Amino acid sequence: MWHxxxxxxxxxxxxxxxxxxxxxxxxxxxxIGAYGLYLGLFVAPTDYQQGESYRIIFIHVPxxxxxxxxxxxxxxxxGIGIIWQIRLADMVAAASAPIGASFAFIxxxxxxxxxxxxxxxxxxxxxxxxxxxILLFLYLGYMALQSAIEDQRSxxxxxxxxxxxxxxxxxxxxxxxxxxxxxxQGATVAKFDKPSMHIDxxxxxxxxxxxxxxxxxxxxxxxxxxxxxxxxxxxxxxxxLVERL
Amino acid sequence: xxxxxxxxxxxxxxxxxxSYAITFAVIVANIIFPIVQRKNxxxxxxxxxxxxxxxxxxxxx
Numbered sequence: 663m664w665h666x667x668x669x670x671x672x673x674x675x676x677x678x679x680x681x682x683x684x685x686x687x688x689x690x691x692x693x694i695g696a697y698g699l700y701l702g703l704f705v706a707p708t709d710y711q712q713g714e715s716y717r718i719i720f721i722h723v724p725x726x727x728x729x730x731x732x733x734x735x736x737x738x739x740x741g742i743g744i745i746w747q748i749r750l751a752d753m754v755a756a757a758s759a760p761i762g763a764s765f766a767f768i769x770x771x772x773x774x775x776x777x778x779x780x781x782x783x784x785x786x787x788x789x790x791x792x793x794x795x796i797l798l799f800l801y802l803g804y805m806a807l808q809s810a811i812e813d814q815r816s817x818x819x820x821x822x823x824x825x826x827x828x829x830x831x832x833x834x835x836x837x838x839x840x841x842x843x844x845x846x847q848g849a850t851v852a853k854f855d856k857p858s859m860h861i862d863x864x865x866x867x868x869x870x871x872x873x874x875x876x877x878x879x880x881x882x883x884x885x886x887x888x889x890x891x892x893x894x895x896x897x898x899x900x901x902x903l904v905e906r907l
Numbered sequence: 908x909x910x911x912x913x914x915x916x917x918x919x920x921x922x923x924x925x926s927y928a929i930t931f932a933v934i935v936a937n938i939i940f941p942i943v944q945r946k947n948x949x950x951x952x953x954x955x956x957x958x959x960x961x962x963x964x965x966x967x968x
Binding site: 703704708713714715717718721722725760761764767768771772775776778779877881884885887888891892895900901904905907 | 913916917918919922923925926927929930933934936937938940941942944945948949951952953955956
């Protein structure tokens with residue numbers, strides 16, 4: 663078992679195996695995203711309270727979900743990297759940070775643009791918004807630590823610890839709308855009851871969430887492959903591979 | 908529904924389309940940056956291979 667994990671998590675093996683996956687993930691992300699956008703912008707009915715402004719939901723909510731999902735991927739792979747010293751896990755964590763930061767940024771900006779017409783303000787220091795902003799800062803802190811520390815193993819350890827400690831923020835984001843009085847609306851999909859949303863709105867929302875996830879899968883593979891090449895730049899497999907390119 | 912009605916988004920055009928435009932820009936950036944990064948990493952490794960070969964030739968000469 664251990665031997666098997668070691669072999670399959672070798673950067674070289676990963677580099678070779680991941681190549682075809684990138685195409686599959688990109689193409690399916692594009693197709694599902696296009697269909698989701700079509701349904702969201704053209705087919706989904708107008709909201710009876712928010713009018714057409716609610717259509718921001720089809721990017722805002724998937725981006726917010728992804729900002730938390732990618733963070734969990736980053737924290738778990740950092741943990742695997744620290745505990746079992748699997749180098750591929752550290753590469754995946756480092757590759758995830760800029761993508762997760764992008765999703766957190768999208769969630770904050772689109773939320774702000776949605777908040778202005780609905781709440782009358784681009785920004786309020788509300789629990790949900792503030793904890794999401796902290797998530798963006800955690801991503802930026804991880805990236806800063808990665809680039810500030812010269813030695814790769816120390817960089818992975820320091821930034822990985824930050825990622826793991828920052829996990830405490832994830833339930834805070836999720837439950838912020840219940841724990842505090844907030845302007846932000848409560849959960850409509852991710853709850854035990856059935857989603858309180860019209861099916862014609864829910865389907866494009868879920869399609870966009872799947873498309874964002876596939877997009878992340880494609881981009882994280884490209885970035886992790888870059889990490890593998892760079893970190894193994896003095897090893898023979900990279901040398902041989904680069905000379906053929 | 909006609910197109911001008913669609914682009915007007917019930918009066919929320921600015922908020923809806925700015926949201927979509929910024930999201931699109933961030934997604935495009937997330938496609939371009941890793942591709943550029945890959946090119947840079949490969950170019951850097953190629954340079955260091957070349958440098959080492961020159962050093963090797965010097966030593967043997």
